[in-house]
Amino acid sequence: MTHEHGQQTHQHVRPHAGESAPFHFENTWRVDASPTEVWSVLSDVKSWPQWWPGLPVAVPVDDRNVPGRRAEIQVESPIGVTLSFGIELQDTDPPSFVSFSATGDLRGTVCGRWSRRARSPRSAPCGV
Numbered sequence: 001m002t003h004e005h006g007q008q009t010h011q012h013v014r015p016h017a018g019e020s021a022p023f024h025f026e027n028t029w030r031v032d033a034s035p036t037e038v039w040s041v042l043s044d045v046k047s048w049p050q051w052w053p054g055l056p057v058a059v060p061v062d063d064r065n066v067p068g069r070r071a072e073i074q075v076e077s078p079i080g081v082t083l084s085f086g087i088e089l090q091d092t093d094p095p096s097f098v099s100f101s102a103t104g105d106l107r108g109t110v111c112g113r114w115s116r117r118a119r120s121p122r123s124a125p126c127g128v
Helices: 035-042 045-051
Strands: 057-060 070-076 082-093 097-104 108-113
Touching (some): 082 108
Antiparallel strands (some): 057 070
């Protein structure tokens, strides 16, 4: 089943030997900014380490904001585990939607959706 922006209903990747079980991570950030302002910050990958705690490395492979754009990312978890992975832009609808694939220590599909609206206890998940 596909939804807006070509996203499919949520499916986990199959773990490779030695990998953890699949997981789903959902996070909501609330900011006092328009979707255009949010897009401006989030599309500047090289600035992520300046404002994103636990993300010391974000190196764009190229500067195009089109599907195929790639970056190398490193995340330091609060429990001392460092994860390194690459991301590749899959789909985008500026200024309100982005999805990308991740490979390396994290694998799968990551997507984000943002809009300016009254606070709600829960937002619709990506792909819906």
